[in-house]
Amino acid sequence: MNIGIDLGTTFTLCAYMNEKGIPALVPDRYDANAFRTPSVMLIDDSGVHVGDTANELCEEDTTSNLWRNAKLDLASDKLFQAIDGKAWKPESVSAVVISKVLADCQMYLTESIKHVVITVPANFNAEQRKATKLAAQMAGLLKVSLVEEPVAAATFYGCVNNIPKSTVLTYDFGGGTFDASILEVNAGNSKVIASDGSNSLGGNDIDELIQNLVFSEFKVEFGLDISQDQESQVKVQKLAEKIKVGFSRPTIRQVKKSIVLQGRAFEFLLTRSQFEELLQPIIDKTLVVCESCLAAAKMNWSSIDEVLFVGGSSMLALAKEKILAVSGKDASTIIQNQPHQAVAFGAAIIAEQIGGGVADTNFQYGATSKAIGISVINKTTGEADMEELIAQNTPLPAKVERTFFTQRNDQQYLVFEILQKGNNEIQPSSLGYFKFGPFLNPKKNLPIKLTLNCDTEGIVHATATDEGSGQELQKILSKEMENAEWIEEQKQLVEYAKHYV
Structure with a gap:
């Protein structure tokens, strides 16, 4: 049995291919x-x-x-402090969530699990992707492939509808992330042309705006600021989620909810016009990402055959209205094909392709979500800058080689900081420092070839070779080695958690 897991910010879903060859949820x-x-x-x-x-x-x-939204904290230094004093990293929390859905599979499916596909946002950098794989390994999975969420959704759409070759823009609006991707879809295969996105734009932002409005109106009515009260925060957060979901139904003109906060009965009313006024700046930001994605693909809206809506927040009517307005397209080109489940279903289809030998792990599913380069000193400003070596939206796998030279006769090592940067990002993110050496015959101007590989899962690998001797240099320091200090401890925490989930 091969399964697909949509490891979401808000919800996680697991799917498989049933005996009729149709994807189904566990x-x-x-x-x-x-x-x-x-x-x-x-x-x-x-x-x-x-x-x-x-x-x-x-x-x-x-x-x-x-602990909420651990997915958004992957590859960060954030910690979850448990009551027993143990510090959990986001990777461990994600591993526990994965363990839970695997336990569901063991109860529901009769066959053992062979291959697993886990989806990631198209805008995840290499470290976030590695962190996702690490979470899967902590959960006990050995054969895991990563696939980008828009690719999974487009694969499901293409397979189920047997779509001939078509150019699709996925509008993937989830709980904590937004991705726009342009893909060529042909039945069960999807090829990424361009992607762009934001890991700080999602349905959670809508919830937060509603929460702030509730706190503001409560303060006007009762003269109390309860926005920092933890009990009130939990209650209002739940209320905001319900209100947002309510407005996903286009016939709903207003939502009225009663809630007790600090012993006071409070009635909150929000009309659709008020809600969409709150929502409009967020939807406008998603459109900026879509336009950036089109520009990267050297396309315009007329090049797009269908717009595929994915994720719960994509169901809000204003999103569809705005897309139709900017694209000039007919409503029939907007596809809302099980937006909550599409990513999990597509992951199950791809898992079956890989596990069944229809496609191998080198099948080209995606493109580089961000430009990849190294840190250099800008000769004009004297400040650190990024020299791009692999452009954003290069088809995967991608590889580049560049020769650098030592500066001194006694130089034993070369150190590179590998960076990634998306089109809409001001500052690049660091993938770590990579120190290569020692050299067999150190001397000034010794040529060292740096090779950067971005594999089919969007994970970056760095190697270096002494071109004079042909010696492949040892990688002395990298984030992998730094991580080794805490990985074993976190594995033990996950093993402890498995007894409960």
Whole structure:
């Protein structure tokens, strides 16, 4: 059995191909009617809790420490402090969420799991992708492939509808990320032409705007600022999510909710016009990303055959209205084909292709989500700058070689800082320092060839060779070695958590 996992910011879904060759979701092992696992974790005196159980416990005790949005913190230094003093990294929390859906699979599916595809946002950098794979490995998965979310969604769309060659723009508006990708779709195959996106733009931003409005109106009515009160924050967050979901139904003109905050009954009313006024700046930001993606592909809206909406937030009517307005397209070109499940279904299809030998792990699914280069000193400003070696949206796998020269006779090493930068990013992100050496015969102007490989999963690998001797140089320092100091400890935490999930 091969499965696909949509490891989402807000929810995680797992899918497989059933006996009819149709993708289907794996249900929760305790609730056959539940197919989404909230991507949250809570630890209390009774152990580790994931998904709905964690949310329910948090509602009972709003002072509980609940970890949300771990996906957005992958490859960061953020820590989740548990009640026992243990510090959990985002990779470990994601591993526990993956472990939970794997436990669901073991209960529901009769066959053992062979290959797993996990989806990532197109805008994830190489370190975030490596962190996703590390989370999967901590969960006990050995054969894992990463596929970008828009590729998975487009694959599902192409397979189910048997679409002939078509150019599709995916408008992927999830809980914490937004991606726009342009793909060539041909039945079950999808090839990325260009991608752009933001890891700080998603449905959570909409929730936050509604929450701020609730706190503001409560303060006007009662004269109290409760925005920093933890119990009120939890309640208002849930309220905001319900209001947003309510407005995803186009016939709803207003949402009216009653809530008790600090012992005071409060009635909150939000009309559609008020909601869309809040929403408009966020939708406008998604359109900027779409235009940037089109520019990168050297296309305009007339080049796009269909716009594929993916993710829960894409169901908001204003998103469709805005896309139609800027593109000049007919409403029939907007495809909303199971936007909540499309990524998981596509991941299951690709997992079956890989696991069944229809496609191998070198199949070209994507393109570089960000430009890749090295840190250099700008000769004009004297400040650190990025020298681009692999352009954004280069088809994967991508490879570049560049020769550098030593500066001194006694120089034993060369150190490179590898960087990545997207079109809409001001500053590049660092993939770490890579120190190569020692050289067999050090001398000034010794030619050292640096090779950068970005594999089919968007993960960057760096190697260096002494061109004089042909010696492949040892990689002395990198983020992988730094990570080794904490990985073993985090694995033990995940193993402990598996007893509960």
